[in-house]
Amino acid sequence: MTFARPDHISDLDTLPRMPAWVTSVRVEPLEDVAFLSGAALAHLHLVLGRDCVPQTLLRDRLALRAAEACVAFSGRPERAGELRDSVHLLRPGDLPGPAGETCLAWRRATERPVTVKSLVRALPELQGDQIATSLDAGQGAPVTRAAMVLDAVLREAPRADVAGLILADATLAQALGWDRLVPLLAAGLKRADLRKRGDDLRLACHRALLSSVVVAVRQAADLARRAAHLKAVAPKLRAKGAGDAVEMFLTRDAIAPSALPLPDRAARRLCDRLVDLGALRELTGRDTFRLYGV
Structure with a gap:
């Protein structure tokens, strides 16, 4: 097994930075927020294309963040530390509990390419035809499609926020041409946003993505540096x-x-x-x- 030498990781210094104008101005009209969230997603697309970014690790860490948000939506007290314990300290035969199940659902959703089969694995309470129908509920631009999927799921089952958010992120990934789900929406939404419908929900999704992408880009840069250091010390x-x-x-x-x-x-x-x-x-x-x- 070989690891890249430190002097071969110049790509770290060329990770594109988020333009200040994307996040420096607070805007209200839907079309303006949509423009900025689109710019943010385009920037994230460039970052995700860099070899120095540990993609699987980034998705797993974002999955934890999404799970933490969903657990908070349900009114449970568990946060990142407890969620890690519920997943990584399980003994054979143990059950992870409701919060742990939420964490496992997000992790499973990011582990494999986005397909109906992989989403059934993450959301075993749903049938494949239900997932396929949900993924087809959205039309139009990527964020609009994701918001429509979330809207459709929550109209049918108001408490199915985990499934709705996973399917919305899956729809977003497919629309953007990403083969893996990147957890973004849950961590940027507020609990009250999940009760919104139509254009109000779409606006909330654009705002959520604008804030979550900023965090994801920052985390990608941090993990790229940490991964480079880990590879550099590995020969020791x-x-x-x-x-x-x-x-x-x-x-x-x-x-x-x-x-x-x-x-x-x-x-x-x-x-x-x-x-x-x-x-x-x-x-x-x-x-x-x-x-x-x-």
Whole structure:
């Protein structure tokens, strides 16, 4: 297994920056907000096309953010830390609970190319024909299509916000020519927005995307730098299986040492070594049941 040398990662310095005019002016009319959200999505499209951005890791981290928003919509208290625990510290036979199920749904939705089959895997409570019908509910420009899908799902099932938001993001991805779902809408919407319909919901979706894309672009740049550093220090690792472990960290938001392809003690030592090298962070602040991520 080979890793790019630090002097080969010049692409990091050329990641395009979001133009200030996209976010510096607060506008109200639908057509103006739509123009700015379109500009933001076009910029994100360029960022996602850069090889230095760890795409799978970015989607997984955005999935956690979307799950956190959906859990908050439902009135539950779990936040990112609890959601990570509910997913990554599960033992065989354990159930993740409602918040964990929400987190797993978003993660599964981003793991595979957007198809009806992959969305059934993320949303097993829905049938394939229901998902196909929902995806066909939108017409027009990408954000309009996504808003129409969300509108259609919530009209039929007002409490199905997780399914509606996943299907809306899937519709957006398809309309933009992305093969994978990028979680964007949920984290930018407010709970009250989910009760809106028609043009009001469309305006809320444009605003949500404008704010979420800014966060996604910033996160993409941060993860690109962190991934480059992890690859740079990887040759210093001597543990057998360290290369495979590094690849896992480059694709997942968080990992427990027990999930790494190393003996338990060696896995913990590797994680601590990478933290010492500034390539990983310990995400829980605990002395036990720790989770690590880029």
